[in-house]
Amino acid sequence: MAEICCGVVSESDTSSNPCEQSSRAARRRRMEIRRYKFVSGVASPPENAEKRKKVEACTTSVSRDLDNALECSGSSDEEKVVASLKIAAKCRPSTSSNIPEAFSEFPKYGLASVCGRRRDMEDAVSIHPSFCRRSRETDGKLHYFGVYDGHGCSHVATRCRERLHELVRDEVESMEEWRTAMERSFVRMDKEVVAWSEGGGGVSHCRCELQTPESDAVGSTAVVAVVTPDKIVVANCGDSRAVLCRNGKAFPLSVDHKPDRPDELKRIEEAGGRVIYWDGPRVLGVLAMSRAIGDNYLKPYVSCEPEVTITDRTAEDECLILASDGLWDVVSNDTACGVARMCLRGKRLAAAEAETDGSSSSDRACSDASMLLTKLALARHSTDNVSVVVVNLRRNTCP
Amino acid sequence: MASRDREQSKCCFKEWMELQEQDLSELLQALKLDPQNKDQLKHLAEKGICHFQDYINKRTQLARRDVSAFFAPTWCTSWENSLLWIAGCRPSLFFRLVYVLGGSKMESKLSEFLQDTREGSLGEVLTCSQLVVVNSLQSKTIREEERLTGELAALQEDIADQPIAMIAKGLSQLGEMNREVEEALDEHGQAMVRILEEADQLRLNTVKELVNILTPLQAVDFLVASKKLHLCVHKWGRNRDQKLGRENLED
Numbered sequence: 001m002a003e004i005c006c007g008v009v010s011e012s013d014t015s016s017n018p019c020e021q022s023s024r025a026a027r028r029r030r031m032e033i034r035r036y037k038f039v040s041g042v043a044s045p046p047e048n049a050e051k052r053k054k055v056e057a058c059t060t061s062v063s064r065d066l067d068n069a070l071e072c073s074g075s076s077d078e079e080k081v082v083a084s085l086k087i088a089a090k091c092r093p094s095t096s097s098n099i100p101e102a103f104s105e106f107p108k109y110g111l112a113s114v115c116g117r118r119r120d121m122e123d124a125v126s127i128h129p130s131f132c133r134r135s136r137e138t139d140g141k142l143h144y145f146g147v148y149d150g151h152g153c154s155h156v157a158t159r160c161r162e163r164l165h166e167l168v169r170d171e172v173e174s175m176e177e178w179r180t181a182m183e184r185s186f187v188r189m190d191k192e193v194v195a196w197s198e199g200g201g202g203v204s205h206c207r208c209e210l211q212t213p214e215s216d217a218v219g220s221t222a223v224v225a226v227v228t229p230d231k232i233v234v235a236n237c238g239d240s241r242a243v244l245c246r247n248g249k250a251f252p253l254s255v256d257h258k259p260d261r262p263d264e265l266k267r268i269e270e271a272g273g274r275v276i277y278w279d280g281p282r283v284l285g286v287l288a289m290s291r292a293i294g295d296n297y298l299k300p301y302v303s304c305e306p307e308v309t310i311t312d313r314t315a316e317d318e319c320l321i322l323a324s325d326g327l328w329d330v331v332s333n334d335t336a337c338g339v340a341r342m343c344l345r346g347k348r349l350a351a352a353e354a355e356t357d358g359s360s361s362s363d364r365a366c367s368d369a370s371m372l373l374t375k376l377a378l379a380r381h382s383t384d385n386v387s388v389v390v391v392n393l394r395r396n397t398c399p
Numbered sequence: 400m401a402s403r404d405r406e407q408s409k410c411c412f413k414e415w416m417e418l419q420e421q422d423l424s425e426l427l428q429a430l431k432l433d434p435q436n437k438d439q440l441k442h443l444a445e446k447g448i449c450h451f452q453d454y455i456n457k458r459t460q461l462a463r464r465d466v467s468a469f470f471a472p473t474w475c476t477s478w479e480n481s482l483l484w485i486a487g488c489r490p491s492l493f494f495r496l497v498y499v500l501g502g503s504k505m506e507s508k509l510s511e512f513l514q515d516t517r518e519g520s521l522g523e524v525l526t527c528s529q530l531v532v533v534n535s536l537q538s539k540t541i542r543e544e545e546r547l548t549g550e551l552a553a554l555q556e557d558i559a560d561q562p563i564a565m566i567a568k569g570l571s572q573l574g575e576m577n578r579e580v581e582e583a584l585d586e587h588g589q590a591m592v593r594i595l596e597e598a599d600q601l602r603l604n605t606v607k608e609l610v611n612i613l614t615p616l617q618a619v620d621f622l623v624a625s626k627k628l629h630l631c632v633h634k635w636g637r638n639r640d641q642k643l644g645r646e647n648l649e650d
Contacts, residue, residue, distance in 0.1 A: 112530070114534040115538055115541075119491070119545075338513045339509075339512070367527065368527060371527035371530060371531075374530065375501065375502075375505060375530060378501070379498075379501065379502030379505035379506055380506070381502065
């Protein structure tokens with residue numbers, strides 16, 4: 001689907017019908033290999049100490065890694081799992097009732113990441129609220145959201161999850177210009193994974209065990225959003241996607257890097273590479289995307305340079321959705337926004353148990369939204385890993 | 400003697416298929432008459448799992464005498480046999496079934512949800528927390544499945560190694576049976592029984608855990624779908640075999 005859409009994606013969403021109808025064909029064309037991992041979290045500012053205690057009590061033994069987190073919730077006990085959904089939250093008390101400030105400290109987000117119909121999980125997600133502060137923007141913190149969809153093996157996506165936010169922080173703190181900062185961090189990330197896998201990478205538990213030549217044919221997409229008090233900065237490399245839901249409409253903040261995108265095709269051919277249709281358009285007949293972190297053997301045709309968009313936040317912004325192609329292959333931007341905003345508007349699911357205090361209901365809504373989108377992708381027979389992050393951008397959702 | 404074992408193994412399978420048909424009609428009856436009766440649904444789901452456990456126990460006993468019969472059962476159709484993973488279905492297949500069952504209900508409700516006409520209706524499919532736990536169980540199950548697959552591979556490779564390959568090489572008369580041969584084959588067979596037991600246990604545990612995660616209604620729905628599928632695969636396979644003129648050993 002994404003292959004077909006990429007030429008069309010522009011200001012607004014692509015029309016949803018061709019996307020959704022051609023998904024089956026697109027899935028057949030796609031051949032990437034994946035591995036499992038599950039991360040989920042909701043950062044929330046607990047409104048009172050008692051609640052904070054409750055959350056902490058439930059989750060003390062639970063790590064950010066939902067693989068572990070969920071093993072301890074093998075029952076169908078809803079409450080327990082709800083608690084585990086909050087595990088990633090760094091629960092800090094908030095005394096502020098100032099709303100923009102509350103967001104700047106505690107973004108409301110939810111995420112879901114499932115193996116789905118694949119046997120390997122190669123998606124990775126990383127979320128770092130308040131991950132850095134720029135000197136000239138003293139009144140607001142920056143939040144980091146990243147989705148990485150690995151191919152060949154899981155280790156590049158895993159490395160991105162562990163490292164890319166640190167590199168972005170380094171660059172952002174020392175650089176005024178967003179675009180350059182993002183580009184430089186992606187290049188550094190790419191160099192690191194290449195050096196890391198060439199050097200054996202230390203201990204690796206991934207499928208390829210970092211053996212060359214296999215480990216050379218491993219890479220990952222990266223879609224990163226840095227949310228500041230007044231901007232959304234998105235850097236994208238590959239076919240994961242960021243979509244802004246503004247006033248009920250979907251605005252893609254990234255354009256998928258597909259080998260048949262006219263400008264990408266031109267870039268590849270000018271670099272001496274070729275796009276060969278082998279089960280869909282592929283760089284050198286191998287990789288079904290034109291940019292990625294890693295994939296050393298396909299350089300320079302496959303580039304790690306991200307495309308960066310900087311969007312001013314408005315009062316009409318509802319949410320930001322970051323997801324891997326496991327979602328976008330079967331759910332259009334419009335549908336995804338529709339589902340997310342319904343969840344955020346408080347029309348919560350019947351099964352989403354009533355929660356009395358409003359402070360966390362919004363985080364809960366983000367979680368519901370990301371989960372619901374994931375379920376929709378599975379329902380529409382997505383054959384890939386599915387990872388979805390939903391960030392609430394409303395400035396007036398706090399009580 | 401040996402043919403009596405095989406006859407018993409075949410009976411064991413036939414009884415299991417008949418029992419599944421009975422269980423299936425009971426489950427369907429319950430869904431039709433009293434789908435709100437959680438206790439009854441729960442009871443029926445547990446009963447179905449007990450029957451599965453009984454079958455596994457029985458066939459383990461039989462496998463100890465003749466394990467290879469279960470890896471390539473003459474009482475199954477060739478299509479069924481082409482789908483076997485360690486003498487049964489892949490445990491990871493249960494997750495596909497859970498996803499497809501949940502998915503079939505979701506699409507019809509999506510537009511209502513988006514139009515806000517029936518608030519909360521999407522909650523009837525797999526809940527968020529269920530998905531989280533199912534995903535985690537799926538990862539665990541696939542890891543185990545891969546481990547057993549690797550063990551089976553090793554056992555199959557063992558045939559071309561000490562002692563079996565060298566015994567074969569040393570025989571002056573092709574296919575000759577002697578004590579050394581019998582012992583080597585028996586020992587290999589015992590390892591195959593162990594892997595069969597582990598695979599059966601993984602299948603059973605996966606169903607058990609899934610049924611625990613699902614609500615009683617979802618669980619019964621899941622069991623109905625899996626039993627129907629199993630019975631259909633058997634009957635479709637037989638139909639195909641007959642059409643292709645393959646002798647049907649079961650009848």
